[in-house]
Amino acid sequence: MPVKQITVFLENKCGRLASVARAIGDEGINIRAFSVADTTDFGILRLIVNDPDRAYEVLRSRQFTVRMTEVIAVQIPDHPGGLADVLALMKEAGINIEYLYAFVTKVSGDALAVFRVENIKEAEQLMIDKGIKVLSGEEVYAL
Amino acid sequence: MADLIEFAVSILGEEELFLAHYWNEEIECMPREKLRVLQEERLRETVSRVYENVPFYRNAFDKIGLKPDDIKSLDDLKKLPFTNKDDLRDNYPYGLFAVPLSEVIRIHASSGTTGKPTVVGYTRQDIRSWAEVMARSLSCCGANKNSKIQNAYGYGLFTGGLGVHYGAELIGASVIPVSGGHSKRQIMLMKDFGSTILTCTPSYALHLSDVMKEMGVSKDELCLEGGLFGAEPWSLNLRNEIENRLGIIALDVYGLSEVIGPGVAVECPVKEGLHIWEDHFLAEIVDPETGEQLPAGSYGELVITTLTKEALPMIRYRTRDITRIIPEEGCSCGRTHMRIDRLQGRTDDMLVIRGVNVFPSQIEEVLFNISHTEPYYMIYVDRREQLDELEVWVEVSDEVFSDEIRKLESLEREIRKEIEVVLGINVKVKLVEPKSIERFEGKSKRVIDRRSL
Numbered sequence: 271m272p273v274k275q276i277t278v279f280l281e282n283k284c285g286r287l288a289s290v291a292r293a294i295g296d297e298g299i300n301i302r303a304f305s306v307a308d309t310t311d312f313g314i315l316r317l318i319v320n321d322p323d324r325a326y327e328v329l330r331s332r333q334f335t336v337r338m339t340e341v342i343a344v345q346i347p348d349h350p351g352g353l354a355d356v357l358a359l360m361k362e363a364g365i366n367i368e369y370l371y372a373f374v375t376k377v378s379g380d381a382l383a384v385f386r387v388e389n390i391k392e393a394e395q396l397m398i399d400k401g402i403k404v405l406s407g408e409e410v411y412a413l
Numbered sequence: 414m415a416d417l418i419e420f421a422v423s424i425l426g427e428e429e430l431f432l433a434h435y436w437n438e439e440i441e442c443m444p445r446e447k448l449r450v451l452q453e454e455r456l457r458e459t460v461s462r463v464y465e466n467v468p469f470y471r472n473a474f475d476k477i478g479l480k481p482d483d484i485k486s487l488d489d490l491k492k493l494p495f496t497n498k499d500d501l502r503d504n505y506p507y508g509l510f511a512v513p514l515s516e517v518i519r520i521h522a523s524s525g526t527t528g529k530p531t532v533v534g535y536t537r538q539d540i541r542s543w544a545e546v547m548a549r550s551l552s553c554c555g556a557n558k559n560s561k562i563q564n565a566y567g568y569g570l571f572t573g574g575l576g577v578h579y580g581a582e583l584i585g586a587s588v589i590p591v592s593g594g595h596s597k598r599q600i601m602l603m604k605d606f607g608s609t610i611l612t613c614t615p616s617y618a619l620h621l622s623d624v625m626k627e628m629g630v631s632k633d634e635l636c637l638e639g640g641l642f643g644a645e646p647w648s649l650n651l652r653n654e655i656e657n658r659l660g661i662i663a664l665d666v667y668g669l670s671e672v673i674g675p676g677v678a679v680e681c682p683v684k685e686g687l688h689i690w691e692d693h694f695l696a697e698i699v700d701p702e703t704g705e706q707l708p709a710g711s712y713g714e715l716v717i718t719t720l721t722k723e724a725l726p727m728i729r730y731r732t733r734d735i736t737r738i739i740p741e742e743g744c745s746c747g748r749t750h751m752r753i754d755r756l757q758g759r760t761d762d763m764l765v766i767r768g769v770n771v772f773p774s775q776i777e778e779v780l781f782n783i784s785h786t787e788p789y790y791m792i793y794v795d796r797r798e799q800l801d802e803l804e805v806w807v808e809v810s811d812e813v814f815s816d817e818i819r820k821l822e823s824l825e826r827e828i829r830k831e832i833e834v835v836l837g838i839n840v841k842v843k844l845v846e847p848k849s850i851e852r853f854e855g856k857s858k859r860v861i862d863r864r865s866l
């Protein structure tokens with residue numbers, strides 16, 4: 271059920287982000303969600319796309335450092351406190367979140383967030399047990 | 414022949430047979446006393462010849478009141494004056510030749526980073542001697558007349574290409590004189606021709622393995638068995654990397670054009686130092702500052718006196734290469750010629766950062782020891798507010814890349830700490846994208862010194 275995330279190493283240099291976006295855009299690959307984490311020297315671009323396997327190949331062939339990581343896509347009720355409730359559940363269960371970011375699109379009025387956690391299966395089960403919708407890879411790529 | 418080899422393997426085992434593979438057993442395994450007699454005879458002959466034929470040496474000897482007769486044994490070597498690269502430049506192009514040009518059948522030159530190149534010449538006999546020492550060296554990595562030697566050293570004024578070429582021909586191997594560059598074609602030829610031995614710089618061997626990966630060619634599709642790599646210092650870790658990626662035995666060959674070219678010294682399969690072919694070259698280690706001879710085991714500058722060179726004999730040539738003589742005599746391969754350690758760097762590559770001597774090879778060693786880090790790096794030296802700053806750029810490989818910032822930051826920190834432990838000075842480390850550091854097909858450039866002094 272996990273969603274495949276593409277991670278790209280970016281040197282902190284003018285135009286690097288643009289060249290990644292162009293590379294996958296030229297191949298007709300659509301970005302569903304992304305986040306950039308950066309330090310003074312380098313950055314990490316994380317992408318959720320409609321065709322992760324192909325995006326991986328495209329970027330590899332252009333000699334980017336790329337990695338495929340599994341994340342979960344959680345449907346967050348779009349009202350004040352929606353995210354706080356989900357995070358509270360994870361905290362109670364002792365699930366450590368490495369990072370999270372939001373989707374560009376919404377599903378049926380709710381927001382979508384990407385969570386990177388140590389134990390994906392445990393986090394997924396927790397969300398399901400608590401009645402929170404987790405989207406599968408196929409559902410996400412098809413958005 | 415195949416039956417004979419099979420029979421020998423059945424008695425000796427494959428490894429012993431490999432170790433016992435000499436080109437010229439009589440010389441390579443000559444008892445040391447006998448070797449010393451040969452060296453002293455050749456030294457006396459060389460000294461009197463240069464005094465007779467080269468005004469530069471005659472002047473240098475006269476200046477310190479030295480007569481050729483004063484040099485009787487190897488112990489007298491230290492009485493002789495040094496020869497430097499500048500002496501070759503000052504006598505550009507043929508001033509140090511000891512024979513008329515009619516006797517010279519080949520001229521090579523090494524690229525000068527500043528001004529004129531260094532010119533070297535060879536008589537017919539010099540070319541024979543060179544082929545002999547290269548044949549011995551190639552035999553160390555398993556070359557024989559059945560070998561297909563892909564020679565990816567550059568052909569031309571650089572001694573690498575033709576040095577290997579003549580040695581390989583003397584052995585009777587099939588030489589593939591592909592020269593440097595065109596990496597994809599190199600790999601295609603290696604595959605199609607069934608090359609068994611590769612000769613090039615170690616950094617180019619590594620680059621070829623990268624290109625193989627890109628092309629999707631695995632080492633199992635090649636017939637490579639051995640490689641002789643030189644022309645730049647390389648770490649043990651780089652050796653492991655090359656051996657694993659190409660599935661070969663990778664040995665270090667040392668040489669410099671001023672002395673002859675490649676083939677001055679070579680590693681045997683025991684891999685515990687490089688045997689100097691002492692019947693042709695006399696080696697000493699001196700303190701680079703004072704010029705004092707150093708005892709076996711101490712690191713210093715390698716100084717070489719040629720014993721057979723006709724066109725361009727060299728008396729106590731300061732190589733600027735840093736190494737040591739391995740104190741233990743005798744090697745389990747059976748060769749008696751003394752060994753020097755793998756090259757540690759060059760006296761002129763040596764960076765002085767805030768008063769500390771730094772060799773790029775030390776940084777390379779650290780990068781390899783931190784597992785998975787590919788050895789592509791560049792060292793930048795700057796001076797800010799009277800203070801030297803060292804920055805090391807390291808390419809991030811797929812193997813170490815993480816999607817978490819903190820893991821990359823801790824990698825950066827680990828590299829920095831390890832380098833600081835080895836060098837004893839603060840450095841900056843910057844992770845950069847793969848392939849962003851320039852690849853070199855000849856000698857690689859690892860340092861960019863931007864200090865304006």
